[in-house]
Amino acid sequence: MKRLLDEPALRALARGCAVLGTGGGGDPRIGLLLALQSLEEVGPTELVDLDDLPDDALIMPCGMVGAPTVHIEKIENGGEGAVLREHLERLTGREVAALMPAEIGGSNGLLPLCWAGRMGLPVVDADGMGRAFPLIPQVTMHLAGVDPNPGVMTDERGNVLVFSAVSGEWMERLERSAAVEFGGAGAATEYTMTVGQARDATVRGTFTLAIRIGEALTSAVGDPIAAVLAVAGGYPLMSGKVTDVERRTTKGFVRGSVVIEGLGDDSGRLLRLEIQNENLVALEQGTVLASVPDLITVLDTETADAIPTERVRYGQRVTVIAMPCAPVWRSDFGLRMAGPRAFGYDFDYVPVEELAGASA
Amino acid sequence: MPSVDAIIASPQLAGLERVSHGGGGRDIRDVRLAEQFADLGQAPADSIVVLGRSASAEATDYRFDMGLRWAALQGVAAVAAYSGSRWRPTATAADIAERSGMALISVPGQAEITGLIRAIRREIGGTAEVALARAEAGIAAVNRLEQQGASLAAMCQEVSQALGTPVEFSPDPGAVGAAVVTSQVTVGYIAAPAVTGDLAVAARIVLHAAAAAAGRIYDAERRSRELPVRSRGQLLAELLISEAALGEDLLDRARQLGVPLTGWHVAVRLEADNLDDAGRDEVHRFELLEAAGQVALQAATGSGTWYLSSVSRAIVLISMSASDPGPQAGARAARAAERVLEAARERLPRLRLRAGVGAAHQGPLGLRASAAEARAALAAARAAGRNDPVVAHDATGVQRMLLEWYASDSARSSVRELLAPLERLGSPRAETAIRTLAVYLDEQGSAVRAAQKLHLHRNAVTYRLRQISHLLEADLADCDQRLALQLACRARLLQ
Numbered sequence: 084m085k086r087l088l089d090e091p092a093l094r095a096l097a098r099g100c101a102v103l104g105t106g107g108g109g110d111p112r113i114g115l116l117l118a119l120q121s122l123e124e125v126g127p128t129e130l131v132d133l134d135d136l137p138d139d140a141l142i143m144p145c146g147m148v149g150a151p152t153v154h155i156e157k158i159e160n161g162g163e164g165a166v167l168r169e170h171l172e173r174l175t176g177r178e179v180a181a182l183m184p185a186e187i188g189g190s191n192g193l194l195p196l197c198w199a200g201r202m203g204l205p206v207v208d209a210d211g212m213g214r215a216f217p218l219i220p221q222v223t224m225h226l227a228g229v230d231p232n233p234g235v236m237t238d239e240r241g242n243v244l245v246f247s248a249v250s251g252e253w254m255e256r257l258e259r260s261a262a263v264e265f266g267g268a269g270a271a272t273e274y275t276m277t278v279g280q281a282r283d284a285t286v287r288g289t290f291t292l293a294i295r296i297g298e299a300l301t302s303a304v305g306d307p308i309a310a311v312l313a314v315a316g317g318y319p320l321m322s323g324k325v326t327d328v329e330r331r332t333t334k335g336f337v338r339g340s341v342v343i344e345g346l347g348d349d350s351g352r353l354l355r356l357e358i359q360n361e362n363l364v365a366l367e368q369g370t371v372l373a374s375v376p377d378l379i380t381v382l383d384t385e386t387a388d389a390i391p392t393e394r395v396r397y398g399q400r401v402t403v404i405a406m407p408c409a410p411v412w413r414s415d416f417g418l419r420m421a422g423p424r425a426f427g428y429d430f431d432y433v434p435v436e437e438l439a440g441a442s443a
Numbered sequence: 444m445p446s447v448d449a450i451i452a453s454p455q456l457a458g459l460e461r462v463s464h465g466g467g468g469r470d471i472r473d474v475r476l477a478e479q480f481a482d483l484g485q486a487p488a489d490s491i492v493v494l495g496r497s498a499s500a501e502a503t504d505y506r507f508d509m510g511l512r513w514a515a516l517q518g519v520a521a522v523a524a525y526s527g528s529r530w531r532p533t534a535t536a537a538d539i540a541e542r543s544g545m546a547l548i549s550v551p552g553q554a555e556i557t558g559l560i561r562a563i564r565r566e567i568g569g570t571a572e573v574a575l576a577r578a579e580a581g582i583a584a585v586n587r588l589e590q591q592g593a594s595l596a597a598m599c600q601e602v603s604q605a606l607g608t609p610v611e612f613s614p615d616p617g618a619v620g621a622a623v624v625t626s627q628v629t630v631g632y633i634a635a636p637a638v639t640g641d642l643a644v645a646a647r648i649v650l651h652a653a654a655a656a657a658g659r660i661y662d663a664e665r666r667s668r669e670l671p672v673r674s675r676g677q678l679l680a681e682l683l684i685s686e687a688a689l690g691e692d693l694l695d696r697a698r699q700l701g702v703p704l705t706g707w708h709v710a711v712r713l714e715a716d717n718l719d720d721a722g723r724d725e726v727h728r729f730e731l732l733e734a735a736g737q738v739a740l741q742a743a744t745g746s747g748t749w750y751l752s753s754v755s756r757a758i759v760l761i762s763m764s765a766s767d768p769g770p771q772a773g774a775r776a777a778r779a780a781e782r783v784l785e786a787a788r789e790r791l792p793r794l795r796l797r798a799g800v801g802a803a804h805q806g807p808l809g810l811r812a813s814a815a816e817a818r819a820a821l822a823a824a825r826a827a828g829r830n831d832p833v834v835a836h837d838a839t840g841v842q843r844m845l846l847e848w849y850a851s852d853s854a855r856s857s858v859r860e861l862l863a864p865l866e867r868l869g870s871p872r873a874e875t876a877i878r879t880l881a882v883y884l885d886e887q888g889s890a891v892r893a894a895q896k897l898h899l900h901r902n903a904v905t906y907r908l909r910q911i912s913h914l915l916e917a918d919l920a921d922c923d924q925r926l927a928l929q930l931a932c933r934a935r936l937l938q
Contacts, residue, residue: 326534327533331503340503340505342534344534353535355535366508366535368539370512
């Protein structure tokens with residue numbers, strides 16, 4: 084099913100990407116501004132389903148690598164996507180048929196469609212995570228065994244790097260250090276694949292999901308959060324007030340803890356949120372209520388807009404929700420790459436549906 | 444079983460503080476060390492779990508919350524963590540503790556962990572362990588105080604503190620008390636009147652040690668008091684016993700000990716008639732004489748400066764004065780001797796002591812002379828079969844004078860004539876009458892003193908004298924008649 088992403092869709096998409104970003108992935112507002120400008124300059128980008136493309140068509144997964152907050156000052160030139168595509172085509176000897184966000188969460192859900200629009204290419208309704216994750220190999224393509232090579236990176240100055248890495252982990256190390264050299268962030272593509280490969284190697288329909296979440300927020304009659312949960316199939320964990328925010332470094336991880344004191348029906352309860360770049364674990368009385376790879380998002384209780392981790396403050400009225408992740412993350416390999424232990428948490432993953440069922 | 448608050452109130456766990464609202468009343472049965480949070484879930488119910496230092500440093504971690512929850516499920520009563528300043532648990536940890544009634548305890552950063560665990564163990568261990576710990580503290584205090592030579596009051600106070608119960612010096616041992624013995628005499632008891640149970644057993648042990656230490660302290664004090672006395676007595680004994688010329692060394696020592704050898708001396712020699720019977724063996728006899736010497740010195744002191752010395756089987760008391768004590772010195776010494784004998788009769792009734800009194804002489808050689816006179820007086824009395832308890836050396840030569848006078852026939856016939864009415868009473872009444880008269884006249888007409896001397900009632904003496912003066916047709920108020928009768932009685936009794 085094809086669809087042209089007009090302004091309302093873009094706005095809804097931005098709100099939805101924030102929710103799916105689980106507190107990370109960068110503020111989609113910047114991505115939205117870029118997308119709106121692209122809309123104005125070249126018209127709407129086309130959103131297509133994988134089934135709308137031939138099996139051998141080439142998909143270019145892409146996005147920003149580095150610190151999303153750098154985006155505010157280090158503005159792109161808009162042509163990075165074209166640079167990536169040009170080099171990819173040269174390296175593969177193939178034509179790129181469509182772009183795909185490596186991650187739908189945060190501003191990286193919007194950037195590829197800006198690049199695609201400017202090249203007259205569509206974006207496919209899929210991504211490599213179904214949420215946001217910090218590391219390059221934390222993508223479903225990696226789980227599916229897709230070769231990460233070639234990796235191509237470029238910045239707003241026009242520098243181009245081509246990587247041939249021996250593994251996804253090495254791709255991460257090399258691209259990460261390049262991003263640092265670029266000044267904090269750069270545009271990149273890895274895990275190039277055909278549509279045929281993509282069918283089993285991506286999380287499908289995430290654009291649509293994000294847009295629907297955004298639309299639910301915008302047009303909700305009554306409680307917007309309930310509307311979101313209905314669309315996303317999630318669970319409310321707690322509604323309350325932030326009473327403690329603490330950040331510390333343990334074993335090389337920058338970690339934070341947020342304590343939320345329940346209000347209203349949740350009064351008397353205390354929720355503890357463990358965060359890094361994303362919200363990763365929610366605990367109550369020492370018991371896990373939800374954990375990565377499931378999605379945990381902090382929403383503003385009034386507006387239901389997602390609050391990025393770096394913006395959580397004492398006194399905010401928030402509602403924490405949890406949504407099940409794409410099933411592929413629950414496999415052994417998936418949990419090894421992106422389960423609690425991959426983030427340094429010392430317990431085993433239990434799906435949120437089970438945990439929610441236990442506490443319900 | 445002690446509660447959390449009771450345990451951390453112990454003085455050995457000073458610095459521990461409960462930082463949770465509740466949990467203070469939870470009973471504690473056991474203590475555990477947790478080096479990692481996972482250990483919290485392994486601890487038994489009603490235990491206090493102490494987090495090791497590295498785990499304590501991570502107590503803000505979500506894993507502590509999880510560990511705490513497992514601990515709560517296990518029924519753990521309290522969790523203690525090290526903290527530089529007072530531990531402030533996170534809100535979520537405090538919440539978990541509160542909901543399960545667990546106590547959270549802050550441990551001061553410098554507390555040594557094995558000591559801490561042991562101290563908690565002791566407190567949990569119940570009364571016997573506590574009592575044993577207190578006994579240990581009490582004995583340590585006793586040893587320390589004995590080394591310092593502390594007073595009995597200080598001993599009681601510190602032992603009381605260590606045991607945690609009042610301890611006092613008392614004439615009565617009570618249920619828990621130990622006797623303080625010094626020179627084989629019990630002077631009192633160190634007692635703990637309020638103690639019961641296991642602590643009473645501990646107290647008994649400590650009080651025994653304390654009483655023994657106190658006795659030793661007393662003895663040491665007495666010895667140091669007596670030492671000069673003993674060394675003086677030693678010096679005098681050397682002086683008396685040796686017949687050699689007096690060396691400079693002896694005089695020097697006398698000076699150092701403050702013995703005024705250059706002054707005037709009167710010696711009183713005490714001997715026991717029945718020493719062989721009174722003592723069961725030589726050691727015992729020695730002890731008896733020692734005791735008698737102490738008693739004698741105590742009794743004599745008060746009338747001048749007296750020194751005590753022991754020579755073989757006899758006690759010699761020497762009265763020393765800087766200047767010539769005058770003609771009454773001997774008499775005064777005799778009276779002192781009488782007091783001594785009275786005191787000795789009271790304290791050591793089994794010993795029959797007699798005293799010989801020498802005349803006053805000057806200097807170290809004079810001391811020897813006086814002692815020799817005292818000895819001679821006793822020997823002479825024994826030889827004469829006299830039973831007087833106190834015999835004086837005939838310094839004035841009265842005996843000699845009497846003997847010389849009585850040697851003449853005229854003197855003898857005067858005496859016979861004077862006393863004839865009493866002689867006619869026949870023996871033994873004659874002896875009794877003459878003796879009564881003699882004593883009465885010697886005591887200058889005091890019926891009371893005569894009665895004492897004769898061991899009679901005053902009335903008996905008065906009665907006898909009425910008879911005697913009636914028989915003699917003598918006026919005892921007349922001093923010439925009195926003198927004549929006194930001489931006559933003396934001469935008569937010489938026989």
